[in-house]
Amino acid sequence: MSSAAIETPLWRKLILNRFVLTLGILAALTLAWNAYVSTHDHGRVSGRVVDAEGRPVAAATVVLWVLNFTTYVEKTRATTDAEGRFLITDNDSHNIRLAAEKPGVGRSPRVPVRLYFRAEDVELLQPLVLSASG
Amino acid sequence: MLRYPRWPIHAMLLAVSFLMLVPFYWVVKTSVTGENIFAYPPSVLPKSPHPFYYVDVWYYIPFARYFLNSVVVSALAVIANVVFNALAGYALTREFRAKRFVLLLFLSCMMVPFQATIIPAYLITGRLGLLDSYWGLALPQFSTIVCIFVFKASFDAVPRSLVDAARIDGLAEWRIVWKVMMPLAKGAIATNVILGFIWSWNNFLWPLIVTRSAEMQTLPLGLARFLSYQEDTTGALYAFCIMVLAPGILLFLLAQKEFIRGLASGATKG
Amino acid sequence: MADEIPAAARPPRFARKSTRQAVLIWCFLAPSLAIFLLYRLIPLVWNVVLSFSDWSPLKGMKWAGLDQYEDMIHDDVFWQALLNTLVFMASAPVAIVIALALALLVSADIRGRNVYRTIIFVSYPLMTVAVAIIWRWLFDERVGLINYVARSLHLVESPIPFLNSFFWALPSVIVANIWQMLGFYMIVLLTGLQAIPPNLYEAAAIDGANAWRRFKRITLPLLKPSLFLCIVIGMLNSFTSFDLVYVMTGGGPGRATELLVTYIYRLGFSQTRFDYAAAVTVVFFALLVSIAWMANRLSGGEAGAVERD
Numbered sequence: 001m002s003s004a005a006i007e008t009p010l011w012r013k014l015i016l017n018r019f020v021l022t023l024g025i026l027a028a029l030t031l032a033w034n035a036y037v038s039t040h041d042h043g044r045v046s047g048r049v050v051d052a053e054g055r056p057v058a059a060a061t062v063v064l065w066v067l068n069f070t071t072y073v074e075k076t077r078a079t080t081d082a083e084g085r086f087l088i089t090d091n092d093s094h095n096i097r098l099a100a101e102k103p104g105v106g107r108s109p110r111v112p113v114r115l116y117f118r119a120e121d122v123e124l125l126q127p128l129v130l131s132a133s134g
Numbered sequence: 135m136l137r138y139p140r141w142p143i144h145a146m147l148l149a150v151s152f153l154m155l156v157p158f159y160w161v162v163k164t165s166v167t168g169e170n171i172f173a174y175p176p177s178v179l180p181k182s183p184h185p186f187y188y189v190d191v192w193y194y195i196p197f198a199r200y201f202l203n204s205v206v207v208s209a210l211a212v213i214a215n216v217v218f219n220a221l222a223g224y225a226l227t228r229e230f231r232a233k234r235f236v237l238l239l240f241l242s243c244m245m246v247p248f249q250a251t252i253i254p255a256y257l258i259t260g261r262l263g264l265l266d267s268y269w270g271l272a273l274p275q276f277s278t279i280v281c282i283f284v285f286k287a288s289f290d291a292v293p294r295s296l297v298d299a300a301r302i303d304g305l306a307e308w309r310i311v312w313k314v315m316m317p318l319a320k321g322a323i324a325t326n327v328i329l330g331f332i333w334s335w336n337n338f339l340w341p342l343i344v345t346r347s348a349e350m351q352t353l354p355l356g357l358a359r360f361l362s363y364q365e366d367t368t369g370a371l372y373a374f375c376i377m378v379l380a381p382g383i384l385l386f387l388l389a390q391k392e393f394i395r396g397l398a399s400g401a402t403k404g
Numbered sequence: 405m406a407d408e409i410p411a412a413a414r415p416p417r418f419a420r421k422s423t424r425q426a427v428l429i430w431c432f433l434a435p436s437l438a439i440f441l442l443y444r445l446i447p448l449v450w451n452v453v454l455s456f457s458d459w460s461p462l463k464g465m466k467w468a469g470l471d472q473y474e475d476m477i478h479d480d481v482f483w484q485a486l487l488n489t490l491v492f493m494a495s496a497p498v499a500i501v502i503a504l505a506l507a508l509l510v511s512a513d514i515r516g517r518n519v520y521r522t523i524i525f526v527s528y529p530l531m532t533v534a535v536a537i538i539w540r541w542l543f544d545e546r547v548g549l550i551n552y553v554a555r556s557l558h559l560v561e562s563p564i565p566f567l568n569s570f571f572w573a574l575p576s577v578i579v580a581n582i583w584q585m586l587g588f589y590m591i592v593l594l595t596g597l598q599a600i601p602p603n604l605y606e607a608a609a610i611d612g613a614n615a616w617r618r619f620k621r622i623t624l625p626l627l628k629p630s631l632f633l634c635i636v637i638g639m640l641n642s643f644t645s646f647d648l649v650y651v652m653t654g655g656g657p658g659r660a661t662e663l664l665v666t667y668i669y670r671l672g673f674s675q676t677r678f679d680y681a682a683a684v685t686v687v688f689f690a691l692l693v694s695i696a697w698m699a700n701r702l703s704g705g706e707a708g709a710v711e712r713d
């Protein structure tokens with residue numbers, strides 16, 4: 001009864017089974033994603049503030065709003081350093097808004113930022129632009 | 135071979151396929167762009183798609199919990215289904231005195247749709263103390279007549295000589311079922327698993343009746359509730375739809391053959 | 405075997421192999437039978453009992469004779485729900501005819517017919533709640549795709565409030581239902597078509613029969629069991645389409661899309677009138693069974709044959 005030469009061994013049949021394969025791929029993707037998330041979820045939001053001419057603005061106040069059901073509530077504030085950079089470290093939401101202002105220079109519009117998961121570390125690509133008209 | 139032009143057939147089938155697929159395309163498009171919820175005229179191609187509605191849905195409702203509930207209930211229902219139906223199907227291949235009566239009983243139960251039993255089923259489940267629990271959700275789905283007959287047909291096809299040989303070897307009945315019949319009934323098992331899973335996964339009315347607390351809700355329930363409190367103001371509802379439909383579509387594409395075969399054989403058994 | 409052993413030497417009844425086997429068989433049947441007893445047969449009987457009683461959780465059960473049925477006769481909502489259910493049921497043949505055409509097309513010898521088959525069938529195993537949400541939106545008055553197409557083709561001047569109109573609501577639900585069921589009917593009919601031996605067609609062609617005659621004389625008669633099955637399934641589907649109606653319209657503007665099954669749910673779980681709901685259920689079930697029986701008789705009694713072996 002042995003046809004080992006022609007028959008594929010049981011373990012190979014099991015692995016190549018389309019259900020096992022699909023489940024395996026899904027499990028692997030889930031694990032990989034979870035690993036990525038757990039190493040990138042410190043809640044750091046960083047960016048720059050510039051004025052209308054593109055010069056960095058120091059000591060500007062940056063406000064972070066987080067989504068609470070259907071409205072945004074203010075969570076924290078941060079101040080920019082000498083080069084106009086700011087760093088917020090306690091963001092725990094996935095849907096936030098940022099705005100910056102400095103009395104005398106202007107304010108920026110509220111910029112919505114959508115994240116892939118809660119407390120994702122993100123660096124804003126575009127700086128917050130302060131303009132007199134805000 | 136009868137000859138006829140092929141292209142009109144392709145044309146008509148393409149038109150029908152287009153009509154069948156348009157709802158999918160429309161929902162996927164809205165779930166990644168959030169357009170066409172307030173704007174008119176609608177745009178045909180998605181402008182600046184983004185996956186963030188899916189993130190919103192994941193955090194806004196306990197999607198993971200609903201998903202888990204659905205998985206647990208479906209798993210319970212499917213496992214019990216395979217065991218109960220295989221046993222009953224095997225019993226129906228043997229001759230015994232009340233066989234005709236039992237067959238008639240099963241066939242008449244097939245004419246009783248679940249919707250005609252919801253009130254007493256709810257009262258019974260309440261009496262059993264199983265309201266708002268996984269067992270209560272899964273219990274009515276522990277056996278289906280169509281699948282019993284699928285197993286019976288599969289077992290009938292096993293040559294008697296095999297069974298007799300096993301019996302002469304002194305194997306106990308349940309051993310015969312487990313070791314001889316089941317390996318030969320892989321198709322029936324696959325059909326049962328697929329059909330049972332899909333029915334349980336999509337079941338809406340029974341969870342609606344039986345669940346009381348928000349944590350025990352299954353996916354269909356979560357989706358319907360989402361509609362009622364979010365209305366359709368963002369693309370999130372449609373992202374939820376896609377997230378809910380994806381496992382079903384994936385399973386269907388993987389198990390198409392079994393699915394169709396199960397429906398066809400279940401259909402011919404009446 | 406037992407006859408050859410003298411009566412005195414025969415083992416007692418409970419130790420005989422045949423009895424053990426019978427017990428075993430019943431043990432195998434027991435779990436399934438228990439489930440059906442618990443969730444199909446007992447509920448049926450309980451419904452009937454409830455329908456003849458006046459029951460409230462506070463006052464307990466009292467015999468009420470035909471009171472519930474009397475209420476039913478005077479209940480406008482009941483009659484509307486009944487009418488809606490029958491209209492829904494009458495739409496099944498439309499879907500079946502379309503599915504027959506599709507089955508004929510797909511069974512032709514063309515490339516990629518499995519792809520077409522999959523595309524048409526993929527709507528059936530979907531969660532009906534999701535299907536309802538999708539179609540609810542397609543029929544939307546302001547931004548729905550259907551209104552957009554109708555207006556672009558200048559079929560209508562102003563948008564039609566499909567799901568808010570007493571006239572259009574039920575047809576809209578029916579369209580969504582047809583979209584979902586088409587694939588299923590097609591598969592059943594396809595299976596039936598593939599069981600017809602092709603040499604019948606060839607012989608008829610040689611005898612000079614054209615396509616229409618071949619269809620009428622060969623295909624249709626041999627498809628009768630499949631067609632009948634589709635009709636029964638369609639009827640069952642129209643009676644039990646709770647999910648679609650509940651999510652898509654919730655019963656419709658007023659009661660325009662209320663089906664018997666959604667009315668039963670509303671009575672039992674919104675208004676907690678279990679006794680009246682049970683009465684409506686009894687009527688619902690009786691109607692279902694009698695229509696199925698009538699269909700069986702009309703089709704010559706070949707209903708997916710009862711296996712009596």
